[in-house]
Amino acid sequence: MIKVIKLHYPILKKILPAPTPQVVAMGFFDGVHLGHQAVIKQAKLEADKQGVPLAVLTYDPQPIVVFEMLTQPLRYLTSMNQKSELLADLGVNTMYVMQFTSQLAQLGPQEFVNQVIMRLNPVTVVGGFDHVYGGDVNIADMDHLPQYAKKRFDVVSVSELDVNNQKIGSSSIRKALELGNMNIVNSQLGRIHQTTGLVIHGEARGRELGFPTVNIKTPELEWLPAIGIYAVKIMIGDDWHLGMASIGRNITFGDTRPITVEINILDFNQKVYGENVTVSWYNYLRGEVKFTTVPELVTQLKRDEIATRQYFDALD
Numbered sequence: 001m002i003k004v005i006k007l008h009y010p011i012l013k014k015i016l017p018a019p020t021p022q023v024v025a026m027g028f029f030d031g032v033h034l035g036h037q038a039v040i041k042q043a044k045l046e047a048d049k050q051g052v053p054l055a056v057l058t059y060d061p062q063p064i065v066v067f068e069m070l071t072q073p074l075r076y077l078t079s080m081n082q083k084s085e086l087l088a089d090l091g092v093n094t095m096y097v098m099q100f101t102s103q104l105a106q107l108g109p110q111e112f113v114n115q116v117i118m119r120l121n122p123v124t125v126v127g128g129f130d131h132v133y134g135g136d137v138n139i140a141d142m143d144h145l146p147q148y149a150k151k152r153f154d155v156v157s158v159s160e161l162d163v164n165n166q167k168i169g170s171s172s173i174r175k176a177l178e179l180g181n182m183n184i185v186n187s188q189l190g191r192i193h194q195t196t197g198l199v200i201h202g203e204a205r206g207r208e209l210g211f212p213t214v215n216i217k218t219p220e221l222e223w224l225p226a227i228g229i230y231a232v233k234i235m236i237g238d239d240w241h242l243g244m245a246s247i248g249r250n251i252t253f254g255d256t257r258p259i260t261v262e263i264n265i266l267d268f269n270q271k272v273y274g275e276n277v278t279v280s281w282y283n284y285l286r287g288e289v290k291f292t293t294v295p296e297l298v299t300q301l302k303r304d305e306i307a308t309r310q311y312f313d314a315l316d
Contacts, residue, residue: 002088004080004095009104011119019055022094023047024122026057027131028170031077032086034190035128035161035168040090042158043126050123053093057120058083059100066105075223077173082194096120109133109140113148124154163187180226180284192233192280195222199236199275202262211301213246213262214272216279224261231283231308234263236275242266244301244308245279248288266305283311 007016025043029036040056047054060080064070078086084095098104098116107115112134117125127142134140142157149155161168168188176184177193185193195218202215214234218224224247232245243263263279285307291297 002084002092002095004084004097006097006099008099009101009107009116011116016119019094019121020053021121021123022053022055023050023124023126024055024057024117024120025092026117026125026127026133028062029056029058029078029083029087030062030170031173031189032083032090033077033168033170033173033188034163035188037090037190038161039126039128039158040087040092042156043124044091046124046126046156047091052123054091055094055096055120056087056092057096057098057117059098061100063100063105066100066102073220076221077170077177077189077193077223079196079219079222104134106135108135109144110148111135112140113145118152122153124156125149126156126158129157129159174223177223177225180228180230180287182225182230182281182284185225186282192282193225195219195224195279195281197222197261197277197279199272199277201273202260211264211298211305212269213264214277216261216263216277218261225281225284227259228287229285229304230281231285231311232263233280233282234265235278235280236272240280241268242308242312243268244285244304245281246288264301264305266308285311 005016023043023046025040027036027039044054062074062076065074080097087095116134125145127145129142131142132140142155145155164187166172166184166188173185173188176182176188182193197216197218199214200217202213227248230245230247232243233240234243243265245261245263247261248259261279285304289300291300
């Protein structure tokens with residue numbers, strides 16, 4: 001069971017009494033993708049070798065909130081709860097969540113080490129090759145960290161990780177999500193991208209077409225794929241079900257409709273309003289199309305169902 005401790009600079013002793021010696025992995029870790037996993041796994045090796053616990057120092061919110069005016073919604077590849085669960089699976093004992101504020105951002109790298117990192121009582125600090133901390137990013141990098149450590153802790157920098165000659169990174173995953181390219185998203189995450197949501201009432205139009213759907217209200221902070229039709233799995237209670245999901249405006253019935261998430265759950269006919277669900281986004285099937293007639297739409301939905309079943313049959 002991972003322990004989550006929220007911190008704010010300056011760190012008060014009553015909030016964080018002196019922890020036992022530990023290995024500390026630093027990073028924002030949004031997505032906990034394969035590159036992040038390489039950092040955590042290296043840190044876990046160091047912790048096991050030295051017989052100490054493993055901790056992660058991460059941040060909330062995204063640093064962009066402090067440095068820039070937001071021009072688009074603030075979204076995350078992993079919620080804080082999902083991040084903690086993924087880190088726990090990798091063997092992390094404690095997750096420190098530091099509130100990212102202007103005051104924290106103004107710290108110089110030496111001050112950051114003295115006033116933040118040292119408060120965690122590290123024997124070794126591990127970070128990705130491109131991780132930066134405190135003040136001027138040109139001198140607050142992993143290459144300079146041994147200088148600021150002053151032999152108080154060891155430093156391990158983890159090299160860049162590539163898949164199919166592509167650098168793994170949260171930015172490339174976000175770009176792939178914006179294109180609906182779930183192959184890149186899921187290969188770089190090392191798992192299937194997930195979002196959560198609440199089942200709410202919709203217009204019941206799918207039921208009239210013979211393809212009843214559940215309408216999902218997704219938290220604003222979660223990162224949905226692009227508009228389109230997808231092969232998905234949806235978890236209701238403790239059970240996973242196959243489905244075909246639509247992210248879009250239902251433009252067949254109007255051009256200015258709001259974007260909704262609707263899922264036709266295969267071989268399922270129950271009312272589940274008010275249920276909290278998890279959606280796993282496996283594969284992009286096609287873009288949103290404006291059909292001239294309802295029968296044309298129904299014909300396409302039948303094709304989508306066949307494509308969805310074939311996709312999951314091929315995975316088995």
